[in-house]
Amino acid sequence: MPYAVSQLKRLRHWRGTAYLLGLSLCVCCMLVATVVGSVAIPIDTVIRVLWHWVRQIPDTVIPSNLVTIIVTIRLPRVVMVACAGAALGGAGAAYQGLFRNPLADPYVIGVASGAGLGAISAVALGGALAFAWYLMPLGAFIGALLVVGLVYLLARGNAQYTNNDLILAGVALAALANALTTYIMLHIGRQLSQLLGFLLGSATIVGWDAVGLMLVSVIIGMTMLLIAARDLNVLLFPEEQARFLGINVARIRALVVIGATLMTATAVAFHGLIGFVGIIVPHSVRLFVGGDHRRLIPLSACYGAIFLLLADMLARTIQSPQEIPVGIVTACCGAPFFLWQLRTTKRAT
Amino acid sequence: MKTQHVYGRRLVALPLHFCKGVFIYLKGNSMKSFLRVVLLSVAVILSACATAPAQAPTATPAPVATMVPTAVPTIAPIAVAVASVTDSAGRVVAIPTSVSKIISLAPSTTEMIYALGKGSAVVAIDMYSDYPPEVSSVAKISNPDMTYNYEQIAALAPDMVFAAGITSPDVVTAIEKLNIPVVVVGSVNTTFESIKSDITLVGTLLGATSEATTLTTQMQVDWDALIAKVANIDSKPRVFWELDATDPSKPYTIGAGGFVNELLVAAGGINVFGDVENPYPQVSVEQVVAAAPDIIILADSLYGVTPDMVANRAGWEGIPAVKNQSVFPIDDNLVSRPGPRIVAGLAAVIAIIEEVLVEVKY
Amino acid sequence: MLVDIKNITCAYQQHIALADVSLTAATGEIIVCIGPNGAGKSTLIRAIAGTVPLRDGQIMLAGADVATMPAAQRAQHIAVVPQTVVMPAGFTVREVVAMARYAFHPWYQRHTGHDDQIINYAMTQAGVDHFATTPANQLSGGEQQRVAFARAIAQQPKVLLLDETTAHLDLHHQHAIIRCIKELAQCGVLIIAAMHDINLAASFASRICVLQQGHLLADGVPATVLNQAFLEQIYHTPLKVVPQSDHPTPLFLIQH
Numbered sequence: 001m002p003y004a005v006s007q008l009k010r011l012r013h014w015r016g017t018a019y020l021l022g023l024s025l026c027v028c029c030m031l032v033a034t035v036v037g038s039v040a041i042p043i044d045t046v047i048r049v050l051w052h053w054v055r056q057i058p059d060t061v062i063p064s065n066l067v068t069i070i071v072t073i074r075l076p077r078v079v080m081v082a083c084a085g086a087a088l089g090g091a092g093a094a095y096q097g098l099f100r101n102p103l104a105d106p107y108v109i110g111v112a113s114g115a116g117l118g119a120i121s122a123v124a125l126g127g128a129l130a131f132a133w134y135l136m137p138l139g140a141f142i143g144a145l146l147v148v149g150l151v152y153l154l155a156r157g158n159a160q161y162t163n164n165d166l167i168l169a170g171v172a173l174a175a176l177a178n179a180l181t182t183y184i185m186l187h188i189g190r191q192l193s194q195l196l197g198f199l200l201g202s203a204t205i206v207g208w209d210a211v212g213l214m215l216v217s218v219i220i221g222m223t224m225l226l227i228a229a230r231d232l233n234v235l236l237f238p239e240e241q242a243r244f245l246g247i248n249v250a251r252i253r254a255l256v257v258i259g260a261t262l263m264t265a266t267a268v269a270f271h272g273l274i275g276f277v278g279i280i281v282p283h284s285v286r287l288f289v290g291g292d293h294r295r296l297i298p299l300s301a302c303y304g305a306i307f308l309l310l311a312d313m314l315a316r317t318i319q320s321p322q323e324i325p326v327g328i329v330t331a332c333c334g335a336p337f338f339l340w341q342l343r344t345t346k347r348a349t
Numbered sequence: 350m351k352t353q354h355v356y357g358r359r360l361v362a363l364p365l366h367f368c369k370g371v372f373i374y375l376k377g378n379s380m381k382s383f384l385r386v387v388l389l390s391v392a393v394i395l396s397a398c399a400t401a402p403a404q405a406p407t408a409t410p411a412p413v414a415t416m417v418p419t420a421v422p423t424i425a426p427i428a429v430a431v432a433s434v435t436d437s438a439g440r441v442v443a444i445p446t447s448v449s450k451i452i453s454l455a456p457s458t459t460e461m462i463y464a465l466g467k468g469s470a471v472v473a474i475d476m477y478s479d480y481p482p483e484v485s486s487v488a489k490i491s492n493p494d495m496t497y498n499y500e501q502i503a504a505l506a507p508d509m510v511f512a513a514g515i516t517s518p519d520v521v522t523a524i525e526k527l528n529i530p531v532v533v534v535g536s537v538n539t540t541f542e543s544i545k546s547d548i549t550l551v552g553t554l555l556g557a558t559s560e561a562t563t564l565t566t567q568m569q570v571d572w573d574a575l576i577a578k579v580a581n582i583d584s585k586p587r588v589f590w591e592l593d594a595t596d597p598s599k600p601y602t603i604g605a606g607g608f609v610n611e612l613l614v615a616a617g618g619i620n621v622f623g624d625v626e627n628p629y630p631q632v633s634v635e636q637v638v639a640a641a642p643d644i645i646i647l648a649d650s651l652y653g654v655t656p657d658m659v660a661n662r663a664g665w666e667g668i669p670a671v672k673n674q675s676v677f678p679i680d681d682n683l684v685s686r687p688g689p690r691i692v693a694g695l696a697a698v699i700a701i702i703e704e705v706l707v708e709v710k711y
Numbered sequence: 712m713l714v715d716i717k718n719i720t721c722a723y724q725q726h727i728a729l730a731d732v733s734l735t736a737a738t739g740e741i742i743v744c745i746g747p748n749g750a751g752k753s754t755l756i757r758a759i760a761g762t763v764p765l766r767d768g769q770i771m772l773a774g775a776d777v778a779t780m781p782a783a784q785r786a787q788h789i790a791v792v793p794q795t796v797v798m799p800a801g802f803t804v805r806e807v808v809a810m811a812r813y814a815f816h817p818w819y820q821r822h823t824g825h826d827d828q829i830i831n832y833a834m835t836q837a838g839v840d841h842f843a844t845t846p847a848n849q850l851s852g853g854e855q856q857r858v859a860f861a862r863a864i865a866q867q868p869k870v871l872l873l874d875e876t877t878a879h880l881d882l883h884h885q886h887a888i889i890r891c892i893k894e895l896a897q898c899g900v901l902i903i904a905a906m907h908d909i910n911l912a913a914s915f916a917s918r919i920c921v922l923q924q925g926h927l928l929a930d931g932v933p934a935t936v937l938n939q940a941f942l943e944q945i946y947h948t949p950l951k952v953v954p955q956s957d958h959p960t961p962l963f964l965i966q967h
Contacts, residue, residue, distance in 0.1 A: 038500050233810060240762050244789075245810055246783040290806070322493065324492075
């Protein structure tokens with residue numbers, strides 16, 4: 001017990017600095033990610049180009065191809081990566097609260113697979129028409145919402161649903177969604193390279209229109225989650241006790257499911273299937289600031305962005321000039337880190 | 350009516366309510382630290398920006414020398430006669446008046462450019478381009494998963510990029526975003542005629558019209574001579590074309606509709622799976638045994654597959670081609686790349702068929 | 712009347728848990744429901760709290776129907792201490808008690824100094840103030856129960872419902888909680904408790920309700936309701952009666 005008390009006092013000390021540290025780290029990482037790339041550009045050049053870009057003044061000194069590299073290739077990608085990381089981190093924290101399970105990552109409960117299936121179906125159906133860029137996120141959102149709804153209904157089939165029912169339903173539906181995804185991919189072989197790039201986290205140039213849509217969905221999703229965050233704390237108790245404490249359980253669940261699914265789906269649609277962010281980041285943040293979702297969700301989003309930015313930087317530079325899919329990096333860093341944390345948590349309690 | 354009014358008022362009040370909420374939330378808890386963070390970030394960015402423009406007037410930043418991946422070949426700029434072309438994908442592409450740096454994204458386009466004598470203008474190629482041998486010293490700008498390093502492409506600032514029919518449309522769009530003209534040379538529906546017109550297109554774009562005419566004329570002459578050699582074969586051999594037999598029980602082969610099938614037929618062979626509607630079908634070893642091919646051509650020999658390995662595969666020993674030792678490796682790069690070496694590809698197939706026919710005669 | 716229960720019937724699928732029960736209760740009363748297992752004590756508590764749908768009848772709280780009241784408003788009037796509470800990880804005792812104040816503010820408002828005072832008072836009353844910064848899930852079962860009690864007090868309810876709350880507590884804390892309940896009743900809080908311990912019930916209740924198989928069999932002051940013949944009939948158990956000099960009701964012990 002004395003250990004636990006001192007630990008919590010230390011945690012309280014952490015809470016104040018966590019926001020400050022998180023936001024400044026996030027800004028630094030975004031800046032560094034814009035500087036780092038397979039083409040070496042000095043930091044002062046990068047800052048100069050960014051400064052001119054912000055003020056919309058044409059630069060006559062810096063060669064135009066360097067401006068193109070920074071403004072057209074790196075900047076949208078950095079913003080997109082940060083948004084995707086924030087979306088996955090925040091959504092992970094929210095799902096874990098909603099399902100009262102620390103394993104409820106968007107991958108484990110099948111949301112990401114559903115989004116993948118939705119996105120691929122949209123490409124398969126829309127492939128005959130001109131390829132519309134918004135078709136994929138829309139399909140992903142519908143697919144993800146379907147899976148989350150089904151998981152929820154299946155797990156609630158029995159009046160008293162347990163967390164294991166939920167995970168099992170999620171795993172089964174994820175397997176089904178992945179099987180259907182593979183089937184569809186085999187059937188539309190001519191677009192295979194496009195789809196493969198999508199599944200591994202595409203390395204193509206991100207357009208500002210896509211970044212805008214991602215940003216909007218993250219803002220909407222995070223707003224919904226922050227509205228629900230306080231009452232989500234009470235949902236960690238059994239449903240009836242939450243109702244004793246005056247929580248409108250159905251409303252909070254709807255807010256969390258729609259908000260978190262929206263963010264996961266757009267992240268998957270624009271940045272491919274990236275594992276481990278939604279499980280590791282909230283888990284580590286919880287160790288430092290405790291379980292209150294009013295802190296946990298925004299901080300998980302912030303540190304999720306940092307984590308994915310670092311992983312993306314590594315993916316771009318580790319085998320320079322070639323780039324490896326970022327999903328490989330998150331898994332390679334994520335799995336050992338997760339196991340290490342599992343050990344230390346066990347020792348602490 | 351009354352309820353409607355109430356809801357209407359609520360709807361108007363909602364955004365106000367939200368803003369107020371955010372303000373109170375921040376004020377109540379973390380306004381101070383939030384402001385601190387905002388100020389700190391602004392300070393960091395401002396101080397960083399303040400130093401950068403200060404240096405600018407004194408000296409031109411010299412990042413250009415460090416950022417280019419390899420030394421750029423210097424050749425006299427090629428004057429291009431046309432202002433725009435319609436490429437193989439049907440896109441109208443505006444062409445710069447003079448070209449001195451080009452990038453090729455596929456082996457077929459690389460081979461065409463070098464065959465037309467314009468290799469010195471090539472500043473970068475994809476990682477699968479390996480012919481002619483001098484390309485080994487040229488910078489590679491693609492990743493193993495068929496994606497390209499756009500930063501390197503932008504850094505090289507080429508005047509034009511050549512893509513092929515196999516290049517993903519995404520790649521073409523991405524490079525266009527960098528304001529670099531991309532010309533797609535070749536489509537997935539290759540024929541001998543289309544290869545010749547592709548070469549003519551590349552010739553037009555690189556100021557090598559006469560070289561292109563010479564090359565295509567020579568190709569046609571050689572092609573006709575080869576066809577004439579096999580025109581009077583009366584007993585055509587049955588051929589199984591192995592693309593990939595990583596799983597020997599389910600090899601990939603060629604069906605109807607692909608260019609390799611056309612090449613095989615032109616060489617006087619019969620594709621045992623020529624009636625399958627898929628250009629690259631996966632078949633079972635049972636079907637291969639039932640088809641009883643006289644010849645097996647190993648298009649996967651570049652990946653290390655040898656006739657001995659085929660002979661040792663379980664279930665393959667009953668196939669006539671294996672029994673008669675008529676299993677031949679082929680240089681797949683000659684037949685699968687829709688470029689100038691396609692005539693050599695036809696010659697290689699004909700050589701295999703002739704060898705078998707000669708053996709049968711004696 | 713603060714709470715007016717009018718002919719309510721509750722059922723779980725086919726099983727009738729409460730049949731045509733009527734009860735009125737005023738402020739300051741301490742009503743203890745006793746009865747054998749499965750008599751419907753917990754269902755009555757949950758029905759008043761509005762979490763069990765009524766098949767028939769109505770429950771009025773100060774003239775308003777509990778069933779149609781928004782959850783947050785209901786929680787400002789009625790608090791429940793459930794039978795068992797498992798605390799989630801990552802929250803201190805104080806944070807758990809503070810959850811009682813959520814229903815009083817919209818999502819964007821933090822709690823005020825007034826809320827802090829209420830939380831401190833509730834923790835002192837339940838005797839958990841010295842664990843305020845301990846992780847709630849590291850406490851023992853009885854301690855967690857007291858945290859739940861503190862949380863209910865922090866709701867400042869007009870009606871406090873207790874479902875077997877004292878079952879896990881040691882004698883000292885049982886006594887402390889009973890004293891606290893009495894104090895709350897004196898301040899005008901209506902207490903309705905479900906309980907197994909007849910003697911404990913008799914010691915502090917102002918009214919005893921006896922339930923059996925969903926029916927309300929008796930309702931009155933302890934001295935009249937609790938008599939040997941009636942209790943032996945309900946529990947099917949022979950009892951020994953020990954008179955007390957300082958209390959109107961005798962002690963009822965199991966006769967072995």
